[in-house]
Amino acid sequence: AVYHDLGNLNFSFVTTSLKDNLNNYRKFTDPVIRALNDMGVPAEFSGRNDIVVEGKKISGNAQSFHKNKMLHHGTILFDADLSIIADVLNVKIDKIASKGIKSNRARVTNIKPYLKEAVTLVQFKERLLKALLGDNDILSHVHTLNRHDLDKIDQLVQERYSTWDWNYGESPEYSIEKSKRHAGGHVAFHFNVKDGRIDGLKIYGDFLGSKDLAPLEDALNGALFEEHALKKILEQQPLDAYFFNITLENLLDTLFS
Numbered sequence: 001a002v003y004h005d006l007g008n009l010n011f012s013f014v015t016t017s018l019k020d021n022l023n024n025y026r027k028f029t030d031p032v033i034r035a036l037n038d039m040g041v042p043a044e045f046s047g048r049n050d051i052v053v054e055g056k057k058i059s060g061n062a063q064s065f066h067k068n069k070m071l072h073h074g075t076i077l078f079d080a081d082l083s084i085i086a087d088v089l090n091v092k093i094d095k096i097a098s099k100g101i102k103s104n105r106a107r108v109t110n111i112k113p114y115l116k117e118a119v120t121l122v123q124f125k126e127r128l129l130k131a132l133l134g135d136n137d138i139l140s141h142v143h144t145l146n147r148h149d150l151d152k153i154d155q156l157v158q159e160r161y162s163t164w165d166w167n168y169g170e171s172p173e174y175s176i177e178k179s180k181r182h183a184g185g186h187v188a189f190h191f192n193v194k195d196g197r198i199d200g201l202k203i204y205g206d207f208l209g210s211k212d213l214a215p216l217e218d219a220l221n222g223a224l225f226e227e228h229a230l231k232k233i234l235e236q237q238p239l240d241a242y243f244f245n246i247t248l249e250n251l252l253d254t255l256f257s
């Protein structure tokens with residue numbers, strides 16, 4: 001996971017996917033480290049893709065490549081709210097037990113206290129850019145998007161990046177346990193999600209009902225794990241027979257709260 005707030009700065013390098021670039025995190029983090037060192041921050045490379053200060057992580061980096069292009073992306077904790085980071089990266093037990101890629105949690109810190117002089121995030125960004133570009137004239141390196149560029153971006157957003165398949169359909173398989181107590185009793189859903197669809201769902205709890213849950217479980221298996229999709233399915237089921245004094249809204253609240 002990557003945490004973002006107004007005290008976090010992000011940087012990216014877009015380049016060709018040459019052999020010397022792929023998985024070469026030092027090549028892209030060293031210029032950032034040198035710039036931080038010049039500003040008084042005792043930053044250094046650590047592990048496979050992190051920048052640390054006194055053993056605490058201030059930057060995580062990742063790479064993605066497609067055909068002959070590569071994107072190297074990194075974060076810099078400038079003056080982020082570290083207490084919120086601890087909360088949002090602390091995954092609750094009834095949320096997601098991932099079977100896919102697991103985050104490498106580490107102690108983190110901000111760079112602001114280490115700077116030689118107090119600067120704002122905007123001022124820090126300008127100094128970092130000048131160091132990375134090797135030029136004080138930042139504006140001469142700025143590419144301004146024209147109307148054609150913006151139209152192509154909007155088209156990509158609509159056709160790809162805002163679609164369900166792009167955002168959820170290719171996610172790794174993971175298991176979920178969701179449970180909640182309602183007026184009619186405790187309800188728990190246990191299931192896997194693969195390619196964004198529910199698999200192996202079982203329903204447990206101390207609620208009362210007159211109908212076997214198997215047909216309901218079968219109806220939900222294979223469905224998109226998305227609130228609107230599940231609501232549509234549940235609306236077609238005799239929920240009063242499955243759950244006494246537990247409403248459709250209660251079930252959706254259990255699954256998505």
